Structures are given as C-alpha cells and as structure tokens.
Amino acid sequence: MSPVHPADSSSNEAHLSDLHRFQLLVSAIHDYAIYMLDPEGRVVSWNAGAQRFKGYTEAEIRGQHFSRFYTPEDQAAGIPQLALQSAAANGRFEAHGWRVRKDGTRFWANVVIDPIHAEDGRLIGFAKITRDISEQKAAADALRRSEQEFRLLVQGVTDYAIYMLDPAGRVTNWNAGAQRITGYAKDEILGEHFSRFYTPEDRASGLPDIALKAATTQGRYEHEGWRLRKDGSKFLAQALIEPLRDAEGQFVGYAKITRDITEKQEAAAALKRTEQALVQAQKMEAIGKLTGGVAHDFNNLLQVIAGNLQLLARDIAGNERAERRLQGALSGVKRGAKLASQLLAFGRRQPLEPKVVNLGRLLGATSDLFRRTLGDAVEVETVIAGGLWNTFVDVAQVENALLNLLINARDAMNGIGKLTLEVGNASLDEAYARAHADVVAGQYVLIAVSDTGSGMTPDVMAQAFDPFFSTKPEGKGTGLGLSMVYGFVKQSNGHVKIYSEPGLGTTVKLYLPRSHEAEDLPAATETRHASGGQETILVAEDDEEVCATVVDTLSELGYRVLKAHDGESALAIIQSGIPIDLLFTDVVMPGTLRSPDLARKARERIPGIAVLFTSGYTQNAIVHGGRLDPGVDLLTKPYSREDLAWKVRQVLANQASRVSTAANARTSPT
Structure with missing residues (x-):
C-alpha cells in the first residue's frame, strides 16, 4: 500500500467537501x-x-x-x-x-x-x-384565447369597418366589416394609404392628414363625412381614429373605426319629412274645419243674396240701370262662391264626382277655351303622349286646376311668352316615395305646365301652395289658385311638384293616379232650360231666409212646395201620407235626425220619391274619401235659379226612369 501524502489527503477532502455542498x-x-x-x-x-x-x-x-x-x-x-x-x-x-x-x-x-x-x-x-x-402556460393560453377571441370578434363584425394604420397612415389589417362597407378585399388594401377612401375634394383639402394629426395630438379624432367605395359610389361615414401605443408607451400607429350611416341619415331625413307632412296634414285639417264651418254659413248667406236678387230680376225687368246693378251684384255673389270653393278645395273638403277619363281627350276638347283665356301674346304648345293611360278624377275640377295653372303661368310671363302643356304616363318608384312622405309609389298620369316666366326663389316655392300667399300686387289675386290645385290633387290621391329657378321659368307637375278601367265617355250635352213643373217638393232647410228664397223660387217655377226646418219635422210631413215627389234637403241640419237618414226613411215610406241634397259644406254625411257617395245627387250652394230648375227636373226624370225600369223588370216574363 502506498503511503498517503498529506497533500493528496487534503485534495480529496476538499473534493468531497465540494461534492457534499453541491448535493446539499x-x-x-x-x-x-x-x-x-x-x-x-x-x-x-x-x-x-x-x-x-x-x-x-x-x-x-x-x-x-x-x-x-x-x-x-x-x-x-x-x-x-x-x-x-x-x-x-x-x-x-x-x-x-x-x-x-x-x-x-x-x-x-x-x-x-x-x-x-x-x-x-x-x-x-x-x-x-x-x-x-x-401557471405560465395557463396565462399564455388565456392571453392567446383572448387574442383569438378578439380577432374573431373584430373579423366577425360586419356593421363597422375596424382596421389599423401604421404611423404613416397605411392599412395594416382589415376586417369583414371594412370589406363589406368599402368593397375592398384584404389583399387589395393592405399597405395602401387610408386617404384613398376620401373624396377628391377632401384629399385636396388635406383632410386625411389633418385627421391623423388631430388624433395624435388630441388622443382622438371623430368626424362625419362622405367616403368612397371601391366602385366609386359615396356613403356617409361616421369615423373614429385613435392613436395606438405599445406596452412601453411607444407610438405604433392608429386604430380606425368607420360606420356607414347613410341609411341612418336617410331614415332621419325620412322621419323629418314625415313630421313635416304631419304638421302639414294637421294644418290642412285645421284649415279644412275652419273653411268648412265658414263655407256653410257663407254659402247660405250667398244663397239668400243670390236667390233674392234672381227673384228681384222679374220685378225690375225693362229697367236697364237696375238690371245692370243687379248683374253687378250677382257677379259679386259668383266671386264669393268661387272664393269659398277654393278654400274648400285647399282644405280637401270638396264633394268630388270622379270619373274614369282620358286627359288627352279632355285637353283636346278644352284647348280653345284655354287659348282664349291666355291671349294671343302667349304661345301655347300642347304635347300629348301616345298610349296615354286613363285616370280617375273629377273632370270639372281638373279643368279648374289647369285653368288656375295656366293663368298663373301667364301672369308670371306678364302675358308674353311660351307656355308648354304636356300630358304623359309616369311612374314614381319606391325611392321617390321614400323621399316624399305624402307619395305612394305607383303609376300616374302626369300633367306638366311649364312657362318662360320669372321663376321662383326657394323661399317662394316653399310657400307657393299656402292659402292666401301671392307674389302678385295687392288686389291682383286671392292667393288661392295654387292652393286650390294642391288641395284638389291631394284629395284625388295624387302628387304635386314644382320645379323653378329665378329667371328660368317654372314647371308645375300634377301626378294623378292611373285607372285601369275603361273611360266613362261623356254623355251628350244637355241643353239647360229653367223650366218648372207641377210636382210636390218638400224643402227641408234650417236657415229660414234660405228656405224662404227656395220656396219662392220653386213656387214661381210652378211646383207645389212644402217646407220643414229640421229633419224631424220633415219626417213628420212624410209620414202624414201627403204625396211628395221630391225631397230637397240641406245636408247639414240641427237635430238628431241626419239628412242621409231622413232620405232613407223617406224612401221607405214613399218608394218612388226622388231625393236632392244641397249644401255649402257636406262634411262627411254624403261624401266619403273626398268623393260623393254613389247614387247621390247634390246641388252645391250658392246656386242660381237656372241651376235649381234644371237640377230638379233632372233628378225627377232620373227617378221616373228608375221606377219605370223596375216596373218593367217585375212584369216582364222570366
């Protein structure tokens, strides 16, 4: 065994000591x-x-x-x-x-x-x-899931364009909403500058750079304006830009959110138009009620004046001076009646008697009248389209409306110029209807009256249809011509539009609903004779002065006349058994028995009786939807002696014809 040197022993001990410490x-x-x-x-x-x-x-x-x-x-x-x-x-x-x-x-x-x-x-x-x-994995997984969910959320949003820009304004990502709104696919737009979505005018004014600078300095930039899609079309955008910074606070770009609010703005505009239409409707309703009440009393008053003047005519026959003054007074009555009629037209309270008519034929028949009215200094061009549709309107009111438009056009040209009257077919689509709250999309017959006159400013156009508004000198017009046209067209379920510019003339377009029915060809014109008869007529009229005038006029015409001052009194006379050939009743009378109910009970008691209504304002008793009820005969106040005589004879003749037809039907073999 080799001896252990002290140095080797010390080295081993040190090594074992180090190993022991490492193990510990x-x-x-x-x-x-x-x-x-x-x-x-x-x-x-x-x-x-x-x-x-x-x-x-x-x-x-x-x-x-x-x-x-x-x-x-x-x-x-x-x-x-x-x-x-x-x-x-x-x-x-x-x-x-x-x-x-x-x-x-x-x-x-x-x-x-x-x-x-x-x-x-x-x-x-x-x-x-x-x-x-x-724990680290769970945190990383949670972060990854959060990032994935956020990406899915952003990519899944289609109502908003959500994307990022680098510091220079270039697009770095793109969601589905951005593609839907702008039309650009992701691979088409990444790396492109966001200013391409702006209009040329906004780019020229530097708006994209202004937006980025404002977002950077203010921490946020919000704006509404027009933007461009890939196909060049415009949309109204609500845009938000915010600067982005990383965890260390370094600026890395912008977050941009854009929303297409075109439909929202259109809906807001449509709501505003609807509110305006509601205000207009409420104004029309208020004026209609006012004019209706005034017209009833005013027309009764005119009837008293006119009736007595006409009765007086026989007493002053041969006195030229008195006759001339009498005609002047009757002319004033007619002007008053026209004024009341125009007010009722604007308030949509006229008792219309619509028929299916071809306006091309109607204009051809009235063109001479229009030319005489306008004078030789006005050049008139009439254009009637081929294949013209029929429309369902009151013929007399169409003529009256056209006459008002032509006179207005003549006055706008100071009696010298060119007037164009066009009639054709027209269709108003859903887009037009959305832009005009009072319009129903569909097919119409269009009448356009254009002049080369002075034209209108926007302020004047906005008031053109208001009653009593006029740009003519005082005493030169009532301001009811266009308002009457407006009321008649609206009551006929049509539409009116004015196009005008100062110095360039005016065009007024009337759209009347198309009718698919065959035209009601006019009957041969009857010659009106103020003849009377010997039949018995029951006059039901609550105004004593009107009643007295009517009774005297009918008596002069040879009729046997009974009178009653309300519906109950008239019904009592009918139920008494007295033979009566014609019930002549005011539509609006006091008491619980309405005139239509009086007429019904009269027909039940006397099956062959004829009924003629009269009124200065019909309310809704015999007029519904602005149209006279079928089978109803009406003589509107104020009326002349000749109108009364002719209408009475017509109603009695029509009733006799119906009775004869019914009798023949019962006796003829089956």
Missing part, C-alpha cells in the same frame, strides 16, 4: 425537479423539488424508470426513449409537455435533459431538470 444545494431546491437517471433511464437521485412537483418520495421513485412521469399517449409514442436518445446524440434535449404526478393529475413542464459522461467518455447517465410552468 441540489437537495434544497424546491422550484425545480433536479435528479439523475442511469443510462437506461432509471432514477438514481431525487431532490426536494422533484418530490414537490411529482408527489413521489425518494424511496418510492429511486430505481423506477422516468417514463412513468409521461402521459400514456407519450409513452405509447415512445417519447421518453426518444428524449434520451436525442440528449445523448445532441448533447442536450429540451421540450415542453404534459407530465403526470403520483396522484394522476397533470402539469405542464419545461424539461431539460443533459447526458453525463465519465472522464473516459463513457455515458454514465443523464441529468434531468424539470420545471412546473402550468
């Missing part, structure tokens, strides 16, 4: 599992960290193969053996994966395996270091 250090580490494997992978050492992570004591695990820490799936795939082979071949093996504790639970591990060689180079085992990074 490894054994004391709790955050890492540090242990050794023999060349076959069996555990030969075990520290406190390994026991904490995996749950095995050193006595339980020493000599066991390290593959038991792997999942069954990894064991089946041979992962433990591949790890040792890789470490031996490459000098190191590192991986992340699921590992299994003693109790079967899993944890996510970071694993490093290093080969251990003897001094002669032999592989004598492996050093294995394992760290439990489950």
Whole structure:
C-alpha cells in the first residue's frame, strides 16, 4: 500500500467537501425537479423539488424508470426513449409537455435533459431538470384565447369597418366589416394609404392628414363625412381614429373605426319629412274645419243674396240701370262662391264626382277655351303622349286646376311668352316615395305646365301652395289658385311638384293616379232650360231666409212646395201620407235626425220619391274619401235659379226612369 501524502489527503477532502455542498444545494431546491437517471433511464437521485412537483418520495421513485412521469399517449409514442436518445446524440434535449404526478393529475413542464459522461467518455447517465410552468402556460393560453377571441370578434363584425394604420397612415389589417362597407378585399388594401377612401375634394383639402394629426395630438379624432367605395359610389361615414401605443408607451400607429350611416341619415331625413307632412296634414285639417264651418254659413248667406236678387230680376225687368246693378251684384255673389270653393278645395273638403277619363281627350276638347283665356301674346304648345293611360278624377275640377295653372303661368310671363302643356304616363318608384312622405309609389298620369316666366326663389316655392300667399300686387289675386290645385290633387290621391329657378321659368307637375278601367265617355250635352213643373217638393232647410228664397223660387217655377226646418219635422210631413215627389234637403241640419237618414226613411215610406241634397259644406254625411257617395245627387250652394230648375227636373226624370225600369223588370216574363 502506498503511503498517503498529506497533500493528496487534503485534495480529496476538499473534493468531497465540494461534492457534499453541491448535493446539499441540489437537495434544497424546491422550484425545480433536479435528479439523475442511469443510462437506461432509471432514477438514481431525487431532490426536494422533484418530490414537490411529482408527489413521489425518494424511496418510492429511486430505481423506477422516468417514463412513468409521461402521459400514456407519450409513452405509447415512445417519447421518453426518444428524449434520451436525442440528449445523448445532441448533447442536450429540451421540450415542453404534459407530465403526470403520483396522484394522476397533470402539469405542464419545461424539461431539460443533459447526458453525463465519465472522464473516459463513457455515458454514465443523464441529468434531468424539470420545471412546473402550468401557471405560465395557463396565462399564455388565456392571453392567446383572448387574442383569438378578439380577432374573431373584430373579423366577425360586419356593421363597422375596424382596421389599423401604421404611423404613416397605411392599412395594416382589415376586417369583414371594412370589406363589406368599402368593397375592398384584404389583399387589395393592405399597405395602401387610408386617404384613398376620401373624396377628391377632401384629399385636396388635406383632410386625411389633418385627421391623423388631430388624433395624435388630441388622443382622438371623430368626424362625419362622405367616403368612397371601391366602385366609386359615396356613403356617409361616421369615423373614429385613435392613436395606438405599445406596452412601453411607444407610438405604433392608429386604430380606425368607420360606420356607414347613410341609411341612418336617410331614415332621419325620412322621419323629418314625415313630421313635416304631419304638421302639414294637421294644418290642412285645421284649415279644412275652419273653411268648412265658414263655407256653410257663407254659402247660405250667398244663397239668400243670390236667390233674392234672381227673384228681384222679374220685378225690375225693362229697367236697364237696375238690371245692370243687379248683374253687378250677382257677379259679386259668383266671386264669393268661387272664393269659398277654393278654400274648400285647399282644405280637401270638396264633394268630388270622379270619373274614369282620358286627359288627352279632355285637353283636346278644352284647348280653345284655354287659348282664349291666355291671349294671343302667349304661345301655347300642347304635347300629348301616345298610349296615354286613363285616370280617375273629377273632370270639372281638373279643368279648374289647369285653368288656375295656366293663368298663373301667364301672369308670371306678364302675358308674353311660351307656355308648354304636356300630358304623359309616369311612374314614381319606391325611392321617390321614400323621399316624399305624402307619395305612394305607383303609376300616374302626369300633367306638366311649364312657362318662360320669372321663376321662383326657394323661399317662394316653399310657400307657393299656402292659402292666401301671392307674389302678385295687392288686389291682383286671392292667393288661392295654387292652393286650390294642391288641395284638389291631394284629395284625388295624387302628387304635386314644382320645379323653378329665378329667371328660368317654372314647371308645375300634377301626378294623378292611373285607372285601369275603361273611360266613362261623356254623355251628350244637355241643353239647360229653367223650366218648372207641377210636382210636390218638400224643402227641408234650417236657415229660414234660405228656405224662404227656395220656396219662392220653386213656387214661381210652378211646383207645389212644402217646407220643414229640421229633419224631424220633415219626417213628420212624410209620414202624414201627403204625396211628395221630391225631397230637397240641406245636408247639414240641427237635430238628431241626419239628412242621409231622413232620405232613407223617406224612401221607405214613399218608394218612388226622388231625393236632392244641397249644401255649402257636406262634411262627411254624403261624401266619403273626398268623393260623393254613389247614387247621390247634390246641388252645391250658392246656386242660381237656372241651376235649381234644371237640377230638379233632372233628378225627377232620373227617378221616373228608375221606377219605370223596375216596373218593367217585375212584369216582364222570366
């Protein structure tokens, strides 16, 4: 045995001391599992960290193969053996994966395996270091899920364009909403400057750069304006730009959110138009009620004046001076009646008697009248389209409306110029109807009256249809012509539109609904004779002065006349059994018995009786939807002696014809 030198003994003791300290250090580490494997992978050492992570004591695990820490799936795939082979071949093996504790639970591990060689180079085992990074993985997974969910959220949004810009304003990402709103696919727009979405005018004014600078300095920029789609069309955008900074606070670009609010703005505009239409409707209703009440009393008053003047005419026959004054008074009555009629027209309270008519034929029949009205200094051109549709209107009111338009056009040209009257077919689509709250989309017959006059300013156009509004000198017009046209067209379920510019003339377009029915061809014109008869007429009129005038006029015409001042009194006379040929009743009377009910009861009691209504304002008794009820005869106040005589004869003749037809039907063989 060789003697031990003091120096060798000291070196060995130092080496053993270092090894002991290292073993103590490894054994004391709790955050890492540090242990050794023999060349076959069996555990030969075990520290406190390994026991904490995996749950095995050193006595339980020493000599066991390290593959038991792997999942069954990894064991089946041979992962433990591949790890040792890789470490031996490459000098190191590192991986992340699921590992299994003693109790079967899993944890996510970071694993490093290093080969251990003897001094002669032999592989004598492996050093294995394992760290439990489950919490870090959970945090990373949560962050990844959050980022993925956010990406899915942004990409799934289609109502908003959500994308990012780099500091220079170039697009760096693009969501589905951006593609839907602008029309650009992702690969078409990435890297492009966002200013391409702006209009040329906004680009020229530098608005894109202003927006980025404002966002950078103020922390936010919000704006509404027109933007361009890929196809060149415009949309109204609500845009928000905010600067983006990373975790260190460094500026990295901009977040941009854009919303297409075109439909929203259109809806707001449509709501405003609807509100305006409602205000207009309420104004019309108020004026209608006012004019209706005034018209009833005013027309009764005119009827008294007109009736007495006409009765007086016979007493002053031959006195030229008196006759001239009488005609002047009657002319004033007609002007008053026209004024009341225009007010009722504007208030949509006229009792219309619509028929299916071809306006081309109607204009052809009235063109001479129009030319005489306009004078020789006005050049008139009439254009009637071929294949013209029919419309369902009151013929007399169409003529009256056209006459008002032509006179207005003549006055706008100071009696000299060119006037064009066009009639054709027209269709108003849904887009037009949305832009005009009072319009129903559909097919119409269009009448357009154009002049070369002075034109209108926007302010004048806005008031053109208001009653009593006029640009003519005082005393030159009532301001009711256009308002009458407006009321008539609206009551006929049509539409009116004015196009005008100062110095360029005016065009007024009337759209009247198309009718698919055949035209009601006009009957041969009847010659009106103020003839009377000997029939018995019951006059039901609550105004004593009107009643007296009517009774005197009918008596002069030869009729036997009975009178009543309300519906109940008239019904009592009817039920008395007195023979009556015609009931002549005011539509609006006091009492509980309405005039239509009086007429019905009269027909029940006297089946062959004729009924003629009269009124200065019909309300809704015999007029519904602005149209006179079918089979109803009406004589509107104020009326002349000739109108009364003719209408009475017409109604009696029509009733006699109906009675005769019914009698023949009952007696004819079946």
